[in-house]
Amino acid sequence: MKIRDLMTPDVESCTTNDTLQQAAQIMEELDVGIVPIVSNDGSQRLEGVMTDRDIVIRAVAKGMDVNSTKVSECYTDQVVSVTPDTDAHEASKLMATHQVRRLPVVQDGRLVGICAIGDLAVEGIHEDEAGYALSEISEPDRADLH
C-alpha cells in the first residue's frame, strides 16, 4: 500500500517566520514532538522539521527569547521524507533507520501530508516491519530525530 492511502493529508505546519512560542503551542495542542517547517511564501515548500528538543537545546539553553526568536533560527533543514507513492514497507524501514516516528510526505517539494508510525501499524500487513521500527525507536530520546 502506498503512503498516499495511509498518510494524514491535512498537516499542521509552521513557517520559518513563526516564533518558537507558536511552534511550541502547536506541539502542545497536537501532542506531537515534531512539526514540519514550510517556507513562509505560501508555497508549502518543505524547508525542514523542528522538534521539541530543538527548541530546548538550541534556544532555551542559550537564553533566546521564545516570543521573538523565529523558527528559522532553530529548525533542522536536513529532513527525511517520503512521497505519496512511497511504499509503506519502505517508509517503515526509513523510520527504523532514522529513528523517527513521523515522516513528512512531500510532492514536488511541497508538504502534502504526514505519515506516523501508527498509520502503518494499523494496516496490519506491515505488522512485522512496523513492529521492528517501533522496537528501534525510543520516544523520549529525540536528540537525533532527523
Added chain:
Amino acid sequence: MKKSIRELMTRDVVTLKPEHTIQDAAKLMLDLNVGVIPVCVQNNHLQGMITDRDIVVRAVSKGMNGQTKIGDCMSGKVVTIEERSNSEEALQLMAEHQIRRLPVVDDQNRMVGIVSIGDLAEEGPLEDEAGVALHEISYPARPLGEAQV
C-alpha cells in the same frame, strides 16, 4: 538471587532545585545529552522531574522564557523505586510506565541514585521479563554529579 537496585544504580546524580531556571535545565540537558533531570529540595528529597518536553509544552508554548523557575513547570508526580527493590521490579515499573530511567529513593523518599535500563541489562539476560521494556527503553546511564549551573 537478584541484585538489589542499590547495587545496580548510578549513585552520583545531577539534580536541580525547583528554584533553578528552565534555562539551567536546558543547558544541562544539552551538556549531558539527556531529556530528563530530577528535581530535589533540601536533603535530596525528590520533588519531581523536569523533561525537555515539559519545558516546551508548559513554558515555551505559553510564551514563558528561560528565567521561568523549574518549580513552575516540572512534573510533580514521579515513579520511583526503592533501593531495596530488585531488577525485576524495576523492569516491571519501566515497562508499565514506559520509562527508561527510574530515580532510586531510600525509605525517607531521599534520592540516592538513578537506575537505567542499561544498568539492569548488565544483570544478565532480561529478554523475557523485560519484554516491552527492552523494546521501548534503551537509555544510557549518564555520568552524574552535582549540578553546576
